[in-house]
Amino acid sequence: MLKLSGKSVYKGVVLGPVTVFRPQDQLVKRTKIEDPQSEILRLQEAVVHAQEQLKKLYDKAVKEVGEASAAIFEVHQMMLEDEDYLDAIHNMIQTELVNAEYAAAVTGDNFSQMFADMDDDYMKARAADVKDISNRLIRNLQGNADNGLDSDEPSIIVADDLSPSETVQMDKEKILGFVTIHGSTNSHTAILARMMNIPALIGVPMNLDELHNGMLAVVDGFSGEVVFEPDDQLRQAAQEKMKQEQEKLHLLQNLKDKENVTLDGRSIKIYANIGSVGDVGYVLENDAGGIGLFRSEFLYLGRNDFPSEEEQFQAYKQVAQMMGGKKVIIRTLDIGADKQADYFNLGREENPALGYRAIRICLKQPEIFKTQLRALLRAAAFGNISVMYPMITSTEEVTAIYDIVKEVQKELDENETPYKLPEQGVMIETPAAVMISDELAEMVDFFSIGTNDLTQYTLAIDRQNEKLDDFYKPHHKAILRMIQMVTDNAHKHGKWAGICGELGADTDLTEEFLRMGLDELSVAPSMVLKVRKAVRETDLSK
Ligand code: PEP
Numbered sequence: 001m002l003k004l005s006g007k008s009v010y011k012g013v014v015l016g017p018v019t020v021f022r023p024q025d026q027l028v029k030r031t032k033i034e035d036p037q038s039e040i041l042r043l044q045e046a047v048v049h050a051q052e053q054l055k056k057l058y059d060k061a062v063k064e065v066g067e068a069s070a071a072i073f074e075v076h077q078m079m080l081e082d083e084d085y086l087d088a089i090h091n092m093i094q095t096e097l098v099n100a101e102y103a104a105a106v107t108g109d110n111f112s113q114m115f116a117d118m119d120d121d122y123m124k125a126r127a128a129d130v131k132d133i134s135n136r137l138i139r140n141l142q143g144n145a146d147n148g149l150d151s152d153e154p155s156i157i158v159a160d161d162l163s164p165s166e167t168v169q170m171d172k173e174k175i176l177g178f179v180t181i182h183g184s185t186n187s188h189t190a191i192l193a194r195m196m197n198i199p200a201l202i203g204v205p206m207n208l209d210e211l212h213n214g215m216l217a218v219v220d221g222f223s224g225e226v227v228f229e230p231d232d233q234l235r236q237a238a239q240e241k242m243k244q245e246q247e248k249l250h251l252l253q254n255l256k257d258k259e260n261v262t263l264d265g266r267s268i269k270i271y272a273n274i275g276s277v278g279d280v281g282y283v284l285e286n287d288a289g290g291i292g293l294f295r296s297e298f299l300y301l302g303r304n305d306f307p308s309e310e311e312q313f314q315a316y317k318q319v320a321q322m323m324g325g326k327k328v329i330i331r332t333l334d335i336g337a338d339k340q341a342d343y344f345n346l347g348r349e350e351n352p353a354l355g356y357r358a359i360r361i362c363l364k365q366p367e368i369f370k371t372q373l374r375a376l377l378r379a380a381a382f383g384n385i386s387v388m389y390p391m392i393t394s395t396e397e398v399t400a401i402y403d404i405v406k407e408v409q410k411e412l413d414e415n416e417t418p419y420k421l422p423e424q425g426v427m428i429e430t431p432a433a434v435m436i437s438d439e440l441a442e443m444v445d446f447f448s449i450g451t452n453d454l455t456q457y458t459l460a461i462d463r464q465n466e467k468l469d470d471f472y473k474p475h476h477k478a479i480l481r482m483i484q485m486v487t488d489n490a491h492k493h494g495k496w497a498g499i500c501g502e503l504g505a506d507t508d509l510t511e512e513f514l515r516m517g518l519d520e521l522s523v524a525p526s527m528v529l530k531v532r533k534a535v536r537e538t539d540l541s542k
């Protein structure tokens with residue numbers, strides 16, 4: 001039995017097998033081999049396995065994000081059949097007597113360079129795909145298929161750290177909990193755990209080499225403890241706690257279809273936050289009144305190239321249709337800082353949270369922005385979509401955005417493409433936006449306060465820095481006063497204001513938010529009914 005403590009980022013208890021997540025770019029060693037034939041056989045098995053994995057990924061992606069997005073896995077399957085590529089690996093094994101991993105890595109690098117040097121943009125983009133299939137082969141050869149996530153059994157993910165682009169590729173149905181050595185309370189892994197209603201611990205001092213796939217563990221998000229190879233007594237205790245949690249959840253189910261109204265009659269909207277089309281299921285299960293934040297950048301993560309207009313259109317339209325007329329607020333691309341995709345070529349920055357990110361990228365690279373806006377405007381014709389813009393600091397930015405939106409409308413008009421101009425709002429997540437919220441309120445339809453970044457920028461605390469978790473205080477008076485100011489300024493101009501940062505789900509503040517006059521709280525789907533309960537138990541007349 002091995003008992004370790006960390007910091008809980010989401011409560012809950014789970015007992016299950018462990019999967020040790022290994023980062024993708026493994027160091028590949030060159031090893032001299034004696035028997036090239038058996039090495040080639042290993043390679044062939046790895047190729048067959050890779051084809052099966054890609055087929056599964058394709059089927060899953062078709063269901064979750066549609067055929068257009070899934071097509072990339074078909075391209076990878078075809079590339080894996082390419083004779084030039086496979087011959088090059090075989091030759092290297094035979095002539096240089098090296099291990100298959102090394103031959104796959106070198107061939108992958110060579111082919112990827114060859115593609116990168118081509119003039120044609122489409123071919124250039126294939127460089128990352130060759131790298132990807134070579135990495136897949138290497139992982140299979142090393143027995144680390146899909147980073148250890150190819151088992152059919154749901155498991156507890158144990159890792160050094162997890163980036164948003166790594167979690168976005170995981171099959172959520174197979175995750176029982178997260179335990180990481182690093183990470184911060186406000187990371188997107190924590191946000192994902194809240195979305196899925198599963199326990200998650202960070203800052204656990206584990207030695208990953210001592211852990212292996214399949215070993216049992218209990219993760220207790222209440223005590224912040226994880227126990228590997230628990231004894232019978234602990235297993236039973238965990239099962240008992242899981243049962244109690246299930247019962248509590250069951251009781252919350254009684255609040256479905258009930259209104260979000262206080263004892264004295266004040267009502268508030270409770271919406272949910274999502275990161276993908278697949279998350280809409282959680283929203284419906286938890287009876288949210290709408291989607292208050294669709295983090296659209298997750299469509300851009302964990303892949304090798306930009307999602308096309310058609311692919312985005314299908315995703316936005318699907319979400320709007322699944323929500324059947326309920327409001328769906330889609331945030332435009334908020335990439336950068338912790339959310340990185342290699343193909344954006346953002347480069348290293350000294351202070352990425354203060355750097356080239358979100359709306360700044362969209363205004364500097366309007367072609368990327370226009371593709372997304374076209375998809376959004378077209379999808380808005382199929383449901384109740386609103387659009388909101390992240391990381392706003394000035395009225396000039398909003399004017400520049402509107403100019404680009406007008407260009408997009410003009411293009412769509414010229415092509416006679418059906419569309420609708422949706423309601424447009426901004427996120428208030430910088431102190432600058434708070435201070436000019438009176439002017440911004442005149443320009444936009446609504447405000448959504450992003451307390452995660454607002455706390456980071458107001459208190460000068462990097463939300464990703466695990467050392468600063470104790471200093472990250474979203475309850476700080478400065479933040480609460482800012483929320484009040486933004487709400488008042490919205491109302492003065494007849495606009496509405498909500499919160500879509502994690503603070504919105506903090507039931508210790510529900511009464512205060514109601515008193516402040518907020519119109520909406522957008523929270524993790526798993527928190528919708530808990531916040532509804534808090535609202536219904538509040539009496540503002542007291
Ligand atoms: C926020 O900053 O509060 C927010 C909702 O956006 P994100 O967490 O995606 O940065």
Ligand code: MG
Pocket residue numbers: 390429450452453
């Ligand atoms: Mg933010």
